[in-house]
Amino acid sequence: MRPSIAIALVLVAVAHYAHLTGAAGPKVIIVGAGMAGISAGKRLSDAGITDFVILEATDRIGGRIHKTKFAGLNVEMGANWVEGVGGEQMNPIWTMANKTLQLRTFFSDFDGLSKNTYKEDGGLHPEDFVKKRIERADEVEESGSKLAGTLHASGRDDMSVMAMQRLNDHLPSGPSTPVDMVIDYYKYDYEFAEPPRVTSLQNTQPLSTFKNFGDDVHFVADQRGYESVVYYVAGQYLKTDKSGAIVDPRLKLNQVVKEITYFPSGVMVKTEDNKVYRADYVMVSVSLGVLQTDLIRFRPQLPNWKIVSIYQFDMALYTKIFLKFPKKFWPEGPGTEFFLYASGRRGYYPVWQQFEKQYPGSNVLLVTVTDDESRRIEQQSDNQTKAEAVEVLRKMFPGKDVPDATDILVPRWWSNRFFKGTFSNWPIGVNRYEYDLLRAPVGRVYFTGEHTSEHYNGYVHGAYLAGIDSAHILINCAKKNMCKYHVQGKYD
Incomplete structure (x- = not known):
């Protein structure tokens, strides 16, 4: 030049x-x-x-906090819970949601999962059996928290949650049974939107949100929206x-x-x-x-x-799929809000929620998927997803008249160029x-x-x-x- x-x-x-x-x-x-x-x-x-x-x-x-109309309701496409409530420290979001705005929220009780885990081909797994598997998973998680506290703060000794499970001789060949797979999914993927093999032990055990703010989580169902x-x-x-x-x-x-x-x-x-x-x-x-x-x-x-x-860092993907039905066919009453589908395919329409309290009379179910299943579902039509979800429900409730869903809402956070996922892991x-x-x-x-x-x-x-x-x-x-x-x- x-x-x-x-x-x-x-x-x-x-x-x-x-x-x-x-x-x-x-x-x-x-x-x-x-x-x-x-x-x-x-x-x-x-x-x-x-x-x-x-x-x-x-x-x-x-x-990523966004309400939308679905089946005559305002439901949340993204964030839905205030997580970390009831501890010594006050979660600032709970202060605003509960005290200042007085949003309509509901305590989420997951303690009934042991009696609400459905077999792949229908019917419930024995409560005692599922309870023992959950208790064992809880023991291993507690052991992992203690181990994480001994690791160097730099993260140089960090390991995956899955590696920690193996050190505790938990599922040494991986969660191979449908019950172990869905419990493993509920404990980790349902919280972090990624599986234990890629999730850090040191950064999640114990989780600061629950350690500092409390173990309770509250579902926001207010029609003003989260x-x-x-x-x-x-x-x-x-x-x-x-x-x-x-x-x-x-x-x-x-x-x-x-x-x-x-x-x-x-x-x-x-x-x-x-x-x-x-x-x-x-x-x-x-x-x-x-x-x-x-x-x-x-x-x-x-x-x-x-x-x-x-x-x-990872951008994870967590997809909440809402389904509207012409009538109820699922159990209601105390301890039935959340239920699991123990499929032989890990993460396949695994965690379900009914809204007897939050949206009474709505006949709406929520099923959550994550990670690869989320990406797969985002790339297919809503009708395909609706058919898959209804097929799962018919397998779960073989003695019930399970009608076709009349409507479905499938958020597509990964496909949206303004978000490309739901939250970091x-x-x-x-x-x-x-x-x-x-x-x-x-x-x-x-x-x-x-x-x-x-x-x-x-x-x-x-x-x-x-x-x-x-x-x-x-x-x-x-x-x-x-x-x-x-x-x-x-x-x-």
Whole structure:
């Protein structure tokens, strides 16, 4: 390249940079209006940083907390439970849901599973037999918690949950019977959306959510939706009308961010409709799944350490399938809310829930699948899924007149380019060091989301607390000039 051309290009770059840094615009751009992004906005606002915009790709706030109409009800496509209630510490989400908003919630009692585990070809497995298998699995889990407490904090000695089971001589050849498979699935996949062979022992045993906040979980069945918690947080700093709808011009919906350019003294964000937003900082609150795609291009490319940290974590998939029937054919009464299908195919329509209390008279069932089954189901028609689920129910209840389902709701979080999954799962060997790298800012680009919550990833309260934590890091830089983010060595 000739020197004159090189100088000209430098002058163009300098002119563009001067235009960027001198442009009027919000001090902060928040990308994403899920719980973490909305929580971060409130923390910034509380600190006096109110000059910001929130760019949300969809036509609503809430992210993976999303109610939708189904069979005359509002049901939750994503997050449905407040998990971690009844302990010494108060879960902040439970405070808002239960005390402030007084949402209609129901305690979820799983103690009746031993008498509600169905055979693959119909009828119930003997209660005593199932109870003994569950008790054995509980013993092994408790032993795993004790073992996890002895491992080095760096994660260098971490192992899979499955490896821990083998060390305890539990299912030494793997869960080979249908009953052992469905119990194993209920204990691990149903919570983490991935199987024990890929789930970290150290990061899940014991689980901080239940250790700190309590063992109880409460199902949100309020027709206002679980997302009303997000709207409550947003309403504390975003302008609303008399109906409670957000009318604040700083919230911009249907703005799909495609590019984030960052400079030493500012950032520039471009959207798919060719709008350009400029600011001093940007807070990226999109899901881990989105970060692992090319939906958003970073310019310059994120440093290697950041890219590696993003791909060291898993974006799991948890699918709640709702089915509407013209009549009931399943047991009702105390201890029958949850029931299991012990199939010879692990994870095949395994965990069921009826809504006698939550949605009385609705004739609606919920079945949960995860991981590979979720991906398989997302790629087939709803009619195919409906036929499979009804076939399973007819096998479970051979003496009953099981009608065809009249309606079905199949969320497709994995196929949705704005989410690419439901929540993060920390794999084997990942610990505080990798978490610090995942959360760490890159220049003026900050990161938040449930995946950046060191102790509560995958949970609504994790997203809420992560938004506060990441905003605090930005505030320290913007207001106190404390911009260096220290990552302690992995083995320090």
